[in-house]
Amino acid sequence: MIASFTMTNKQDTEREFASPLAKFFLQEDLNFLVTNRLPRGLLTQFAGWFFAIRNRYLTRLSLAVWRLFADDLRLEEAKCTSFESMQDCFTRELKAGARPVDQSKDVLTSPCDAIIGAHGRISDAELLQIKDSPYTLEDLTGDPTVVERYRNGFFITLRLQANMYHRFHAPCTGTIRRVTYISGDTWNVNPIALKRVERLFCKNERAMFEIDGLEKSLPGVHLALIPVGAILVASIRLNFVDTVSRVSRRKRSIRQEFACEFSFFKGDELGRFEAGSTILLLASGPLEFSRGFIEGEIIRMGMPLMRVRQ
Numbered sequence: 001m002i003a004s005f006t007m008t009n010k011q012d013t014e015r016e017f018a019s020p021l022a023k024f025f026l027q028e029d030l031n032f033l034v035t036n037r038l039p040r041g042l043l044t045q046f047a048g049w050f051f052a053i054r055n056r057y058l059t060r061l062s063l064a065v066w067r068l069f070a071d072d073l074r075l076e077e078a079k080c081t082s083f084e085s086m087q088d089c090f091t092r093e094l095k096a097g098a099r100p101v102d103q104s105k106d107v108l109t110s111p112c113d114a115i116i117g118a119h120g121r122i123s124d125a126e127l128l129q130i131k132d133s134p135y136t137l138e139d140l141t142g143d144p145t146v147v148e149r150y151r152n153g154f155f156i157t158l159r160l161q162a163n164m165y166h167r168f169h170a171p172c173t174g175t176i177r178r179v180t181y182i183s184g185d186t187w188n189v190n191p192i193a194l195k196r197v198e199r200l201f202c203k204n205e206r207a208m209f210e211i212d213g214l215e216k217s218l219p220g221v222h223l224a225l226i227p228v229g230a231i232l233v234a235s236i237r238l239n240f241v242d243t244v245s246r247v248s249r250r251k252r253s254i255r256q257e258f259a260c261e262f263s264f265f266k267g268d269e270l271g272r273f274e275a276g277s278t279i280l281l282l283a284s285g286p287l288e289f290s291r292g293f294i295e296g297e298i299i300r301m302g303m304p305l306m307r308v309r310q
Helices: 020-025 028-036 040-051 056-066 086-090 137-141 144-150 191-196
Strands: 107-109 114-121 126-130 133-136 154-159 167-169 174-182 206-211 222-228 236-238 255-264 269-273 278-284 287-289 304-308
Touching: 040 086, 056 086, 114 126, 126 137, 126 191, 133 137, 137 144, 144 222, 144 278, 154 287, 154 304, 206 236, 222 269
Parallel strands: none
Antiparallel strands: 107 304, 114 154, 126 133, 154 278, 167 269, 174 206, 174 255, 206 222, 222 278, 236 269, 287 304
């Protein structure tokens, strides 16, 4: 495994779920100061150590404090609601059937529970992290082949809050043969930071993998997932790579490639965040979004995200 970095029926938004204390810390200047101007790497390393402490009483106390900031943990969906550590809570497994997966062959499903962020067509090789704040495929991936594959394609930003279900799953059936890990910073990935830090996703630590084997089920379609690290995200665990790369204090970009051979069906688990973060999904081919998404709304894992154009 690699460890790096750190719908509902209504169109709900993250602020509607926030507790009064959380709303206080969502004030832009205060939120940016607290979550970005402190030593991000050290805080993330500390979070990884603290979240892994196995003590049921400490975990209960920590969860009580956590609910002051994020009171919608939805633990009634969890397969087990008694946790030995905060990490166990963050990476909790859900009850069978809690996230039904759309099995239509022409549909790509959401890989995770998330808040919808910037999305749309890639303009040549340019994407948006938020309105009027562009970044490029070159800066994000550093791979000319990947840039050409997704030029003028589609992108969508899926941000997992810390109180959400943290595992992510396959949006279609396929195979993963390579993971690219790029080291970097641990900026917060919330909208407040996205407005203030240019090319943030290109600066943070991230992993990237493409899904192969779509020739028969989704001809002409290419798909890539990029889990992005953030402050307090102690690690990202992938189920198909054995190498472990811990949080680095180095903020410069260091690129590593890991070979693998992992085949799966739509809805199978691919990995997990050990706290909330973001997945960027890139796609190209004869596709369209399954409907008109609104930034800030919540989508659940397994719900339709994109479909093949008719």
